[in-house]
Amino acid sequence: MAAPAVSTKKNYLTALKEAISEEMGSNPDMLCIGEDIGILGGAFGVTDGLQAKFGAERVIDAPISEAAIVGVACGMCLNGKTVMAEMQFIDFISCGFDQIVNMTATYHYRTAGEVAIPMVIRGPAGGYGGGALYHSQMNEAWFANSPGLKIVCPSTPKDAKGLLKASLRDPNPVIFYEMKELYRQRAIEEDVADGDEALVPLGQAQVRRKGESLTIVTYGNNVYHCLQAAENLDKEGFSAEVVDLRTLVPLDQNTILESVKKTNRLLVVNEAPRTCGFAGEVLARIAEEAFEHLDAPPSRITRLDTPVPWVKPLESFVLPSVEKITEAALRVCRY
Amino acid sequence: MASTATESDQKKKPRPTYTPGPYSAKLTPEDHRELLLQLYLARYFDVRLIKEKKRGRLRGTLYSSHNQEAIIVGSLFGLKPEDWISPIHRDMPAFFMKDLRSGWRNPDRMGMTVQEVCAQVWGRATSPGRARDNWSHIGSKAKHIIHSTSMLAGTIPAACGVVYADRMNGGDAVCLTFNGEGSTAQGVFHEAINFAAVHKLPVVTVIENNQWAYGTPAELEYSLEDFARRADGYGIPGLIADGQNVFDVYDKISEAVEWARAGKGPSIVECKTFRAYGHGDHDDDRAAKYRPADEVEEGRSRDPIAVMKKLMVEFGTLKPDEAKEFMAEGKGASEVTNDDFPPQVVDYLSEGVEFAVNSPEPAAEEGGMWVFKEGH
Ligand SMILES: Cc1ncc(C[n+]2csc(CCOP(=O)(O)OP(=O)(O)O)c2C)c(N)n1
Ligand SMILES: [Mg+2]
Numbered sequence: 001m002a003a004p005a006v007s008t009k010k011n012y013l014t015a016l017k018e019a020i021s022e023e024m025g026s027n028p029d030m031l032c033i034g035e036d037i038g039i040l041g042g043a044f045g046v047t048d049g050l051q052a053k054f055g056a057e058r059v060i061d062a063p064i065s066e067a068a069i070v071g072v073a074c075g076m077c078l079n080g081k082t083v084m085a086e087m088q089f090i091d092f093i094s095c096g097f098d099q100i101v102n103m104t105a106t107y108h109y110r111t112a113g114e115v116a117i118p119m120v121i122r123g124p125a126g127g128y129g130g131g132a133l134y135h136s137q138m139n140e141a142w143f144a145n146s147p148g149l150k151i152v153c154p155s156t157p158k159d160a161k162g163l164l165k166a167s168l169r170d171p172n173p174v175i176f177y178e179m180k181e182l183y184r185q186r187a188i189e190e191d192v193a194d195g196d197e198a199l200v201p202l203g204q205a206q207v208r209r210k211g212e213s214l215t216i217v218t219y220g221n222n223v224y225h226c227l228q229a230a231e232n233l234d235k236e237g238f239s240a241e242v243v244d245l246r247t248l249v250p251l252d253q254n255t256i257l258e259s260v261k262k263t264n265r266l267l268v269v270n271e272a273p274r275t276c277g278f279a280g281e282v283l284a285r286i287a288e289e290a291f292e293h294l295d296a297p298p299s300r301i302t303r304l305d306t307p308v309p310w311v312k313p314l315e316s317f318v319l320p321s322v323e324k325i326t327e328a329a330l331r332v333c334r335y
Numbered sequence: 336m337a338s339t340a341t342e343s344d345q346k347k348k349p350r351p352t353y354t355p356g357p358y359s360a361k362l363t364p365e366d367h368r369e370l371l372l373q374l375y376l377a378r379y380f381d382v383r384l385i386k387e388k389k390r391g392r393l394r395g396t397l398y399s400s401h402n403q404e405a406i407i408v409g410s411l412f413g414l415k416p417e418d419w420i421s422p423i424h425r426d427m428p429a430f431f432m433k434d435l436r437s438g439w440r441n442p443d444r445m446g447m448t449v450q451e452v453c454a455q456v457w458g459r460a461t462s463p464g465r466a467r468d469n470w471s472h473i474g475s476k477a478k479h480i481i482h483s484t485s486m487l488a489g490t491i492p493a494a495c496g497v498v499y500a501d502r503m504n505g506g507d508a509v510c511l512t513f514n515g516e517g518s519t520a521q522g523v524f525h526e527a528i529n530f531a532a533v534h535k536l537p538v539v540t541v542i543e544n545n546q547w548a549y550g551t552p553a554e555l556e557y558s559l560e561d562f563a564r565r566a567d568g569y570g571i572p573g574l575i576a577d578g579q580n581v582f583d584v585y586d587k588i589s590e591a592v593e594w595a596r597a598g599k600g601p602s603i604v605e606c607k608t609f610r611a612y613g614h615g616d617h618d619d620d621r622a623a624k625y626r627p628a629d630e631v632e633e634g635r636s637r638d639p640i641a642v643m644k645k646l647m648v649e650f651g652t653l654k655p656d657e658a659k660e661f662m663a664e665g666k667g668a669s670e671v672t673n674d675d676f677p678p679q680v681v682d683y684l685s686e687g688v689e690f691a692v693n694s695p696e697p698a699a700e701e702g703g704m705w706v707f708k709e710g711h
Contacts, residue, residue, distance in 0.1 A: 076496035
C-alpha cells in the first residue's frame with residue numbers, strides 16, 4: 001500500500017500525547033506528575049511540550065520516588081484534582097505498590113463512596129524490545145488482583161488515545177499499560193480523531209478479525225502476533241477470530257462469550273507469566289460460563305514462569321511468538 | 336509584667352517553672368481552661384473505651400493515647416478550621432477534637448462529631464466510613480481529615496497532595512500529619528518529606544515520640560539523639576517539644592504552622608513523650624514485661640493533665656483548690672472513675688456512646704458495594 005505524500009496518520013505515541021494534552025486543555029483541575037516528564041518531556045517523549053504549554057505547577061517533575069508520586073497524586077485527587085501519574089517504566093510501579101493497592105485502590109470502598117480517586121497511572125510496558133528484566137514487564141495481574149483498580153492496555157493508536165482520554169475522565173484509578181514497542185511502529189499508524197470524537201469507552205473488547213474455527217483472546221503487543229498466527233491458520237484451513245480485550249478490568253466477558261459460543265474453541269494469549277496471569281482468569285471464566293459450548297480444552301500461550309531475559313534468543317524463548325501461537329491454535333482446532 | 340515586678344514580689348510569687356513561648360503567651364485564661372478540659376476529654380475517651388472493652392462491648396484494638404494527649408490537644412488547638420490533619424492509630428480523639436475550638440456542639444465545626452467517632456468504634460452504619468475498616472481508619476473529605484489506613488507513614492504523601500491542590504486553588508491550608516517515631520523508618524516517610532521539602536509544601540509532620548514502636552525501642556528504629564535532627568537532611572526546620580506540656584506543644588506546632596502558612600515549607604516537630612501502657616490493649620500484659628519497670632514509672636511520672644494543672648496554678652489561671660478537683664491524672668483505666676472527670680466531659684462522651692450503641696450495624700450486602708464509583 002503506497003503511503004500518501006503527506007501522511008495524516010498518527011503513531012501510538014502521538015496519540016497518547018494528544019490525549020493528555022487535550023484532557024489537560026479541557027480540564028483545568030488536571031495535573032501530571034512523574035519523573036522527567038516536564039523539562040525533558042518524558043523518557044519516551046509522551047509528555048513532550050506539555051510543561052511548556054501548561055506550566056510547571058500542573059506538569060510536575062517529581063523526585064525519583066514512585067511511592068510519593070502515587071501517594072501525592074492520591075492526595076491531590078482527594079482534594080478535587082484529576083492526576084496523570086507516569087511511571088518511567090511500568091516495571092518501577094512495584095516501588096509504589098503499597099500506595100496503589102492499599103491507599104488508592106481502596107479509597108472509594110473504605111470511605112463508603114465519600115471519596116473517588118480519578119487517577120491514571122500510565123507507563124511504558126511489555127517485552128519484545130530487549131529491555132531485559134526491569135524494562136519489559138507486564139505486571140497487570142498484580143493489579144487485577146487488587147479490587148478497585150481498572151486496567152487498560154491499548155494496541156492501536158486510536159485506542160491509545162481514546163482509552164487514555166476515557167481513563168482520564170473515569171472517576172476511578174486506572175492502570176494504563178502502554179506498549180512501548182508500538183510507540184513508533186509505522187505499520188500501525190492510523191487516522192486518529194480529535195476531542196470527544198476520539199473517546200473509546202472502557203470495558204469494551206474489540207473483535208480485530210472475524211473467524212469461525214476458534215477464538216483467540218489477547219491484548220497489547222500480542223494482538224499483532226495473534227493476527228499473524230491467524231493468517232497462518234488460514235493456510236491450514238482454519239479461520240481464527242481475534243478478540244482484543246483493550247480493558248482487562250472491567251472485563252468485557254460478553255464479547256468473549258459470544259465469540260466462543262460461535263467458534264467453540266478458545267486460546268488466550270498474553271505476555272505476562274503463566275501462573276495466576278490474566279490469561280488464566282479468562283480461561284477460568286469461560287470454563288465456568290461456557291463449558292458446554294467448548295469442543296476442545298481451552299488453552300493459553302503466555303510468557304514462561306520466568307523473568308524476561310535480555311538477549312534476543314533468550315527473550316524469544318520465554319515470550320509468546322507467532323510460531324507458538326500458531327502451533328497452540330492448530331492443536332486447539334484439531335482436537 | 337516581669338519588668339515591673341519587684342524583688343520581693345518575685346519571692347512571694349515564684350517564677351513559673353515553664354516560660355511560655357510566643358504563641359502560648361497569648362492564650363487567654365479561657366483558653367487555658369478549654370485546653371485543660373480538652374485534655375480531660377481525650378483522656379476520658381481513652382479510659383471509657385477501655386472500660387467498654389472490658390465489659391465486652393467492643394471488638395478490635397484500642398491504641399491508647401493515655402499520657403500523650405497533650406500532643407493531640409496542643410497540636411490541634413492552633414489550627415484554622417479549614418486546615419487538614421492526618422491522624423494515626425494512637426490519635427483516635429483527634430478525629431472529634433479537630434476544630435473543637437469552634438464549639439463542642441457546633442454543627443458546622445470542621446471535625447467529626449463524637450457520635451460519629453463512637454459509631455465507628457462500635458462498628459455501626461452511622462460511622463463516617465460505615466464501619467468498613469476498623470477503629471482509627473476513618474476520615475472525612477468534608478471535615479478535612481485524611482482517611483487513615485494501617486500502613487504506617489502511608490498517608491504523608493496524600494497530605495502533600497492535598498495541600499498542593501489547595502495551594503493551586505489559592506488556599507493557605509496547612510496539613511498536620513501525626514506519626515509515631517517508629518513509622519519514620521518507612522521508605523515512604525522519606526519520599527514524602529523530601530517531596531514536601533522540594534515543593535515547600537505546608538505539611539507539618541508531628542512525631543509522637545513515645546520511645547517505643549510496639550515491642551521495639553526507639554534506638555532500634557533510628558540512630559539520632561534527637562529525632563528532630565532528621566529534618567536537617569531535608570533542609571527543613573526540626574523542632575522539639577515537651578510532649579507532656581500542652582503549652583510547649585502548642586508553641587512549637589504553632590511556629591511550624593505559621594512557617595508553613597507563610598509558604599516557607601514543611602517541618603518536623605518531635606514531641607517527646609512516653610507510651611504509658613501496651614502498644615494496644617492486647618499488649619498491656621506483655622508490655623509490662625518487655626519494658627523495664629523504672630523506665631515505665633519515669634515515663635508515666637509527668638501526666639499531661641498534672642503538668643497542665645501545675646502550670647495553670649503558677650500562671651494564676653487555676654486556683655489551687657480547683658486543681659485538686661477531678662483527679663484523673665496518674666490513674667490507669669481500672670483505677671479512674673467518672674467522678675475523676677468534669678461532668679461536661681463525661682456527658683459529652685456519653686452522648687457519643689449512647690448514639691453508637693443505638694445505631695444499627697451496616698447491612699451485610701454493603702460488603703460488596705463501593706469497589707468502583709459507578710454511573711459517571
Ligand atoms: C507498614 C506497617 N508495618 C507494620 C505495621 C504494624 N504496626 C502497627 S503500629 C506499629 C508500631 C508503630 O510504632 P510507632 O510508629 O512508634 O507508633 P506508636 O504505636 O508508638 O504510637 C507496628 C509495627 C503497620 N501498621 N504498618
Ligand atoms: Mg512509638
